[in-house]
Amino acid sequence: MQPAPGRSSVDRIEETLIGGILGVMTLITFSNVIARYILNANIFWALESTVLLFGWMVLLGASYAVKKSAHLGVDATIEMVGPTLRQVMALLAVAVCIAYAFLLLKGSWDYWANFANLPQTTGRWFPTGFEESFRPQAWYEVNDIPNPPFLKFLEDAMNDGDEYEKLPRFVPYAVLPFSMALLLFRFLQAAIAIWRGARDRMVASHEVEDELAEVRERRGEG
Known part of the structure; x- marks a missing residue:
């Protein structure tokens, strides 16, 4: 078995970000439980914060799992065919994923854009340009x-100087186009790897077996 490749700095950043989001969610939820049942109080923004943070964690985690081939997959069929057909099937699968991620990117941009005083794209399925006139909704x-x-500067930049009492919606929603663009990029990376023969499938759902094999190798049991 080949030794596991070391993690890159980008891996560490992504893992730290996802782990940090989970840690903040846990801290907020725990604090709210203490506030409710011990202090007879309530952190009124706790629920919405954890919901938004959970969305960030899932969306960013989805692209990271594509990068690491960690999504669950069923390989009963591809294990029955030869390497060439397996590569063709993998390329077809990744082509569908790229198209789907592209549609998600368009939809997420169109949902977020007006909240950020930006135009939506035109075209039903694929962007044909940007709106010439739109209603800013920052x-x-x-x-x-x-x-x-520390976000007070957004009032002048995005809201004509009017005060934001609550967090402007375009800030947490920015994860939508960002994460979909990252997901599309990861699928393109997977497609290149499959085309070059570095991978023969979209997902590899055998992390447990790989980890056990690595442990056995370290113990000299392999």
């Missing part, structure tokens, strides 16, 4: 999360 706020002081 004044929309989330329901409960207060706008932190």
